[in-house]
Amino acid sequence: MRRLPVYLVLDTSGSMSGEPIEAVKNGVQVLVSTLRQDPYALETACISVITFNSTAQQLIPLTDLSSFQMREISASGGTSLGAALELTAQCIDREVLKSTPEVKGDWKALVFIMTDGIPTDQWQSGLAAFKQRKTGITVACAAGNGADTSVLKQITDVVVTLDTADSATIKAFFKWVSASISTGSQKVENTHKEVAGLNELPPPPPEVNIVV
Numbered sequence: 001m002r003r004l005p006v007y008l009v010l011d012t013s014g015s016m017s018g019e020p021i022e023a024v025k026n027g028v029q030v031l032v033s034t035l036r037q038d039p040y041a042l043e044t045a046c047i048s049v050i051t052f053n054s055t056a057q058q059l060i061p062l063t064d065l066s067s068f069q070m071r072e073i074s075a076s077g078g079t080s081l082g083a084a085l086e087l088t089a090q091c092i093d094r095e096v097l098k099s100t101p102e103v104k105g106d107w108k109a110l111v112f113i114m115t116d117g118i119p120t121d122q123w124q125s126g127l128a129a130f131k132q133r134k135t136g137i138t139v140a141c142a143a144g145n146g147a148d149t150s151v152l153k154q155i156t157d158v159v160v161t162l163d164t165a166d167s168a169t170i171k172a173f174f175k176w177v178s179a180s181i182s183t184g185s186q187k188v189e190n191t192h193k194e195v196a197g198l199n200e201l202p203p204p205p206p207e208v209n210i211v212v
Contacts, residue, residue: 027174053077082126
């Protein structure tokens with residue numbers, strides 16, 4: 001079975017402490033439980049969680065939905081977005097199966113990045129590594145008004161903003177992410193083609209603003 005790899009790249013820097021980090025934890029739980037009710041996603045989607053603060057770490061390797069268990073996260077430190085992008089590239093190299101003449105590999109990875117701040121590391125080097133990997137759609141989300149959308153626009157064309165980083169808004173974002181993963185799962189199962197752009201994803205809820 002060809003898997004649909006999904007990487008959630010989540011900011012756990014100090015500015016996310018309190019309500020935002022709790023909302024992210026709940027958001028991931030809602031996302032996974034929603035996808036478990038979708039037979040297409042259950043069949044194809046695998047989730048990895050990468051977190052970044054003063055460093056980046058892969059909290060959960062690529063795991064199928066039925067086995068996925070969220071681990072505890074807490075907020076502290078800086079915003080090493082470049083390290084997170086570089087680590088995501090390394091994880092894609094290691095975990096996403098490539099096609100060979102005999103066997104079809106996994107589908108291209110979907111990447112969802114969420115940050116509430118400005119990078120505190122040399123993020124361009126991580127960006128270069130990330131850009132060299134063939135991913136499917138990458139969505140970058142600026143939570144609240146502290147993130148720099150011009151930085152995120154250099155990572156991907158698909159950038160969204162949340163006016164606030166409160167629990168209701170972050171929950172709405174994760175619900176949209178789960179709907180987007182469901183759409184991607186159905187598309188690869190039914191048409192054997194991957195989601196190629198924002199116009200193929202479900203329309204975002206009112207809390208999620210598209211940056212044009």
